[in-house]
Amino acid sequence: MRNYKSIKAFQLADDFAVEIYKVTQQFPKEELYGLTSQLRRAVVSVPTNIAEGASRQHQKDYLQFLYVARASLAETEYLLHLANKLGYLRDELFGRIEEQKQEVAKTLFGLIEAVKREL
Secondary structure, eight states, X not given: OOXXXXXXXXXXXXXXXXXXXXXXXXSOGGGTTTHHHHHHHHHHHHHHHHHHHHTOSSHHHHHHHHHHHHHHHHHHHHHHHHHHHTTSSOXXXXXXXXXXXXXXXXXXXHHHHHHHHHO
């Protein structure tokens, strides 16, 4: 079993999830069970799937969980875009979050490619 805590993509995704939790505390209260909840579930799914995949015995299973993490990151990206359009995220904050998301994406995609090569 791989130690998911030592995987760079997990570490970055975990930090990103914490950041999104902090940011969404400022969202309107009427969004608590809407956009806030959806965004938090999507962003938490990224490191969760990396961790779960790392516990799988076969590379093919691991890869499948990494694909789910990638899809959750895409969902997170859209929800952040929507939050920005609705005025819940200032442009400056949105830009900073977008940079952090890009770093997570690059690292996750690199991990996916590395696992694919091992197959």
